[in-house]
Amino acid sequence: MSKLSPLPRRSSEEAPASSLNLSHRLRRNRKADWARRLVQENVLTVNDLIWPIFVVEGASGRTPVASMPGVDRLTITEAVREAERAASLDIPAIALFPYTDPALRDPTGSESLNSRNLVCRAAREIKKAVPSIGIICDVALDPYTSHGHDGVMDGERILNDETVSLLVRQAVLQAEAGADIIAPSDMMDGRVAAIREGLDAAGFLDVQIMAYAAKYASAFYGPFRDAIGTSATLVGDKRTYQMDPANSDEALREVALDLEEGADMIMVKPGMPYLDIVRRVKETFAVPTFAYQVSGEYAMIQAAAGNGWIDGERAMMESLLAFKRAGADGILTYFAPHVAQKLKNRG
Numbered sequence: 268m269s270k271l272s273p274l275p276r277r278s279s280e281e282a283p284a285s286s287l288n289l290s291h292r293l294r295r296n297r298k299a300d301w302a303r304r305l306v307q308e309n310v311l312t313v314n315d316l317i318w319p320i321f322v323v324e325g326a327s328g329r330t331p332v333a334s335m336p337g338v339d340r341l342t343i344t345e346a347v348r349e350a351e352r353a354a355s356l357d358i359p360a361i362a363l364f365p366y367t368d369p370a371l372r373d374p375t376g377s378e379s380l381n382s383r384n385l386v387c388r389a390a391r392e393i394k395k396a397v398p399s400i401g402i403i404c405d406v407a408l409d410p411y412t413s414h415g416h417d418g419v420m421d422g423e424r425i426l427n428d429e430t431v432s433l434l435v436r437q438a439v440l441q442a443e444a445g446a447d448i449i450a451p452s453d454m455m456d457g458r459v460a461a462i463r464e465g466l467d468a469a470g471f472l473d474v475q476i477m478a479y480a481a482k483y484a485s486a487f488y489g490p491f492r493d494a495i496g497t498s499a500t501l502v503g504d505k506r507t508y509q510m511d512p513a514n515s516d517e518a519l520r521e522v523a524l525d526l527e528e529g530a531d532m533i534m535v536k537p538g539m540p541y542l543d544i545v546r547r548v549k550e551t552f553a554v555p556t557f558a559y560q561v562s563g564e565y566a567m568i569q570a571a572a573g574n575g576w577i578d579g580e581r582a583m584m585e586s587l588l589a590f591k592r593a594g595a596d597g598i599l600t601y602f603a604p605h606v607a608q609k610l611k612n613r614g
């Protein structure tokens with residue numbers, strides 16, 4: 268057997284004079300783009316995106332939401348067009364949020380039970396024109412109530428059980444209109460079980476429920492409330508039903524209950540300040556887990572980028588990748604079409 272010839276070595280004069288004697292140099296795996304791609308642990312794809320869209324009454328056109336640069340309220344015609352664009356970009360699903368004519372808002376949110384309301388008509392039109400895209404409808408009364416709360420009130424109190432019975436009817440109407448996923452965002456106790464039962468009784472066995480399970484009473488919803496027109500009218504705050512930002516164990520109890528009650532998927536909201544919750548939920552329950560990068564998070568990135576203070580494109584991609592790293596299976600984000608286009612351009 269021939270002796271192995273010695274491996275080639277860099278000559279000693281090539282070696283840097285003062286090299287440390289390190290057995291581990293993590294920088295080796297970062298030395299070039301190809302090397303970084305090779306060891307990349309998480310990846311954002313178009314399949315991770317859900318696009319929230321605001322709809323408004325009207326014949327045509329779009330109205331900008333001042334606190335959400337780049338986001339418009341869309342008439343149904345325009346929303347159908349955007350749904351077509353979303354489908355052509357392979358975005359799996361859109362989420363619809365109505366700006367209800369203030370004249371139609373009342374203390375019990377009765378417009379939510381009108382089968383011809385804005386969101387039901389939008390869902391119907393989109394389903395007809397773009398059958399391949401998933402349609403998510405939010406269940407909660409806030410777009411319809413004169414006081415801007417997610418439930419009906421008795422004095423200062425938000426009534427739980429009375430609200431739940433309305434939410435069930437709202438959910439069934441949305442399913443009839445073509446919603447593929449019902450997303451209760453109201454944070455009433457017991458609504459998932461009641462909605463599941465209502466959907467099943469109406470024959471909607473395949474309509475999924477994505478529960479806003481851990482939804483916090485957050486300052487980051489401000490621009491959304493501008494978009495749906497509840498900022499000005501909201502009386503008080505939502506702290507008697509949305510969660511305290513100080514809590515984390517409580518999020519696990521919320522998620523456990525929603526899963527027990529029949530939720531198919533769960534959501535954590537807001538997103539970026541709550542990635543620890545996403546991680547705990549995913550590790551504890553191992554179920555489809557979504558996060559909502561909410562309006563205020565979007566607005567912060569857009570405002571800073573607009574001022575030239577951060578690179579908006581990079582901040583957008585980094586923030587979304589962070590959701591994946593935290594364990595999210597998908598992200599509701601107002602950046603969805605922009606990101607999808609960017610990912611597509613990359614090929």
Ligand SMILES: NCc1[nH]cc(CCC(=O)O)c1CC(=O)O
Pocket residue numbers: 405407409417452453487488489490491492505560561562563
């Ligand atoms: N139940 C309403 C609802 N559904 C989604 C959001 C917020 C979304 C966002 O800020 O982007 C809210 C606001 C709220 O609870 O006041």
Ligand SMILES: [Mg+2]
Pocket residue numbers: 454455456457480521524525
């Ligand atoms: Mg709950």
